[in-house]
Amino acid sequence: MPVPGRCLTFTSCAVSAGCEVLLSSLGSQCGSCLGQSGLGKSTLMNTLFKSKVSRKSCTPDYEEKIHKTVHLQSVSHVIEEKGVKMKLTIIDTPGFGDQINNENCWDPIEKYINVQYEEYLKEELSINRKRRIPDTRVHCCVYFLPPSGHWLRPIDVEFMKRLGKIVNIVPVIAKADTLTIEERLEFRDRIKRDLEAYEISVYPQKEYDQDVEDQILNDKIREKIPFAVVGTDKEHQVNGNKILGRKTKWGIIEVENVAHCEFSDLRDLLIRSHLQDLKDITHNIHYETYRVRRLNEIKMNGIGLSPLMLVNSGSEKDDAGNHV
Ligand SMILES: Nc1nc2c(ncn2[C@@H]2O[C@H](COP(=O)(O)OP(=O)(O)OP(=O)(O)O)[C@@H](O)[C@H]2O)c(=O)[nH]1
Numbered sequence: 001m002p003v004p005g006r007c008l009t010f011t012s013c014a015v016s017a018g019c020e021v022l023l024s025s026l027g028s029q030c031g032s033c034l035g036q037s038g039l040g041k042s043t044l045m046n047t048l049f050k051s052k053v054s055r056k057s058c059t060p061d062y063e064e065k066i067h068k069t070v071h072l073q074s075v076s077h078v079i080e081e082k083g084v085k086m087k088l089t090i091i092d093t094p095g096f097g098d099q100i101n102n103e104n105c106w107d108p109i110e111k112y113i114n115v116q117y118e119e120y121l122k123e124e125l126s127i128n129r130k131r132r133i134p135d136t137r138v139h140c141c142v143y144f145l146p147p148s149g150h151w152l153r154p155i156d157v158e159f160m161k162r163l164g165k166i167v168n169i170v171p172v173i174a175k176a177d178t179l180t181i182e183e184r185l186e187f188r189d190r191i192k193r194d195l196e197a198y199e200i201s202v203y204p205q206k207e208y209d210q211d212v213e214d215q216i217l218n219d220k221i222r223e224k225i226p227f228a229v230v231g232t233d234k235e236h237q238v239n240g241n242k243i244l245g246r247k248t249k250w251g252i253i254e255v256e257n258v259a260h261c262e263f264s265d266l267r268d269l270l271i272r273s274h275l276q277d278l279k280d281i282t283h284n285i286h287y288e289t290y291r292v293r294r295l296n297e298i299k300m301n302g303i304g305l306s307p308l309m310l311v312n313s314g315s316e317k318d319d320a321g322n323h324v
Pocket residue numbers: 025037038039040041042043044093094095174175176177178229230231232246
């Protein structure tokens with residue numbers, strides 16, 4: 001359950017309680033000059049903010065050019081769930097994988113995630129650290145797979161393999177309304193087999209289930225991953241109610257209707273049931289791995305963060321018990 005005053009960051013989020021989510025997709029083919037943006041990331045971001053989690057405010061508060069081909073943009077909303085306010089920051093990554101040469105196109109995202117860890121570490125080690133450290137760490141990366149019905153592409157494998165080691169990855173089948181129910185199930189099955197074959201770690205990771213209850217709940221989620229999602233920012237009247245949906249010649253695809261797609265499962269995972277768990281795993285596993293690595297690097301090389309900070313952190317000692 002969300003904790004009062006906490007923020008959720010899918011990529012990075014500040015404010016006393018925040019969560020940040022990174023929305024990402026890569027081009028359809030490695031080496032292709034047909035950049036494949038347009039998998040519906042921005043639309044899904046709007047859908048998340050417009051869905052039944054109530055809307056309070058919308059303040060685009062962050063924009064950074066990390067690399068000339070890559071532009072990360074973040075949008076923050078204060079959302080309210082059962083009387084609890086949370087700041088949700090979503091960072092959109094348009095253009096990844098859209099280049100002719102997509103080699104290392106995940107670098108800017110990897111760098112962005114690590115920069116947030118570094119900032120947090122610096123603050124944690126500082127003498128006059130804030131009582132509540134601003135948390136811009138990325139708590140989840142929603143990875144968009146094109147609805148091809150085939151297998152994972154090499155670029156998907158590479159991206160998720162690398163990023164899965166430093167952030168919680170939730171893969172989704174984008175624009176699932178373009179697949180029949182059978183195609184969706186078959187595609188999901190293939191992706192699952194690929195994830196296993198390539199040993200890609202996606203959220204919720206089995207090894208971090210805390211108890212049997214947790215495992216039962218997470219097994220149900222794991223069965224459904226990757227969620228087949230549909231996004232829209234349009235509302236329609238259905239039986240006197242306003243619903244978010246995509247109007248087609250044959251009817252309306254209701255994005256929050258579980259019979260139509262799994263958008264609600266994704267939203268509930270990110271904002272309701274697993275918000276705190278995403279943050280906990282980010283802190284206890286991903287950030288901890290980063291912290292240990294960085295402190296070891298600093299210890300070995302004598303470079304990096306100011307030694308003064310480390311002396312006063314009281315958290316790292318050498319074999320003789322001296323602060324390093
Ligand atoms: N059929 C279908 N179309 C969608 C869906 N989501 C978005 N679209 C449409 O796809 C087009 C691209 O959507 P965007 O949300 O701009 O895609 P994007 O991934 O943010 O694109 P970039 O910002 O270029 O990376 C728009 O015309 C949307 O209306 C969906 O779930 N199903």
